[in-house]
Amino acid sequence: MALVGNLRDFALADFLYLIDRGYKTGSLQLNRQSDEAMLYFDKGKLLYAARSQRSERLGEMLVRTGKVTPQQVAHAVQLQENDSGHALGVLLIEQGYIARDELQRHIQMQIEETVYGLFGWPDGEFCFNAGTKLDKDDVQSLVPLGVENLIMEGVRRVDEWGRIKDHIANTDMLPRFVDQPHEKAKSINLTPDEWRVFARINGKDSIKEIISRTGLSEFDVSRIIYGFIAAGLVEVTRPRPANAPAPTTRAGAAAVAAGIPKRSLVSRIINRIRGM
């Protein structure tokens, strides 16, 4: 079975969170207008990403960063045309033009940039096929990438309020750390501004108060907190009315408003339903 939907309704950050926390293996196909992307995951980690309208090819990137010369790339391409069974990177290594580690680092950068670019899609159909595995012959490197930093970096590039408003309705909301932060959250890399916001999250101060204390803009603070939410570090709750009962987790704990029912009453209803 496939998970299908549209990024307009379920953002890429949310989907990556699902893949990460669900330790999903499979392929995620994304389509928007004439553009298409394919991402492969193994146990919640990103293995590979490719996009049809790629801005920069591997050979171009290697030349731009000075790792190979245009002539070396041209030679490898020529060899590739004569022997289509090999990928460009493999041929560059075989010819001694680049070290394997260096090539892998660039492929990883290319994969990351591909994913970051997808965060800019305001919409697009997605289809996740669980269990689909990558054909290893198709790629030159299989370095599994943790998704949480991809989310954080991808969210840094979000420049529209709409996506943020999905999670943060207004600045009166209270951010707080989730009860059980994921173990992998420890490896998330934060910028100085993100740390400034992070350090002021205490479950009591609203986003508005954090904006005031950090001096950052409303958009920047909201975007940063959205990134924390997307990465599973933080959740936001609505401020409670002054006469409301003491705060509890979202799961709720006390049946305060309804009046706590007696056990015998609940037991009677249970028996009735069971007998239906």
Place this chain on the structure above:
Amino acid sequence: MQTVKMVISGAVNAGKTQFIRAISEIEVVSTERKATDDTKDIKKETTVAMDFGRISVGDDLVLHLFGTPGQKRFDFMWEILSEGMLGLIVLVDSTRPETFRETNRIIDFFTAYRDAPYVIAANKQDHENAWSPDELRLALRLNSDVKILPCVATERETVKNVLLELLYVIMQRSTEE
């Protein structure tokens, strides 16, 4: 005669009416009319007031089931319906991720102001491409202590199971005699 109330909520077309119909011992009272707003693309008839069902529990106790209106313009009804409720079932259409955001809004509303016991019913699990309860937990960002139950609202047994699971949650919070 004592009456207690459970509320069945969820986004438009989540299956609230079917859910109540599957378990109510009376013909469900629904006020439906032709949809005139954004729901018209989803279903031809949609609930614009509420659904009401009933299960009698002996001669002196009756359980009322209220389905909330799906459309946002009827949000004001939620507060009225939720007063004094025993518990809440939030139905989610497992095949339509575009409704997850609205589902979260509903959960936030009821839990923020009522803090009532609730469970999530992952409806339409018989459909192809239905998101599993585990996937819905991640998509809706729900803690592990929130029950997410597979459901097919047209099948009485799964509806019974959802109601029972909610009652077990309520039982944990109930008082001794």
